[in-house]
Amino acid sequence: MNKKKRFFVSCADANHFCDKNQYKEATFWEKVKLNIHLIYCSVCRKYSTKNSKLTKLVKNPKVSTITPSDKEVMREKLKQKMSEK
Template identity: 65%
Template sequence: MNIKVECHEANHICDKNQYKEATFWEKVKLNFHLIYCRACRKYSARNNKLTKAIKNPKVQTVSMSEKEAMKRRLEEQLSN
């Protein structure tokens, strides 16, 4: 059993882990790799941030009246 993985494999495991598809052994390998690889730690941190953003979006929508007002202003600007 080889615990060392290359960066491309670590990134693949990180992606699988993001979707809860990584096995326990893959997670062990990934965590071991992250101890000594700064680039993969950054990749993993970005992946985690992306996962959190997708799970808990803070999206604010514009009301229909605001959309209509923006559309009128845009049409006015284009006609000038």
């Protein structure tokens, strides 16, 4: 096998490795190949960055909801506005 082919991977492979790395399923060599690819490919670097942000948002969502009483107040106001027309 050519040394160049051993370390340089396509963008599709790099994205696949990035996804596997996100879920802690990538092997050591896949991580090495991914990092080498990220050195010279700005598109995959952006993909990797966005993938990391998405993972963090999913793991730790900062979602705030309204209380059921506030929701009911909003529903009543909406009904009043709709009945006015």
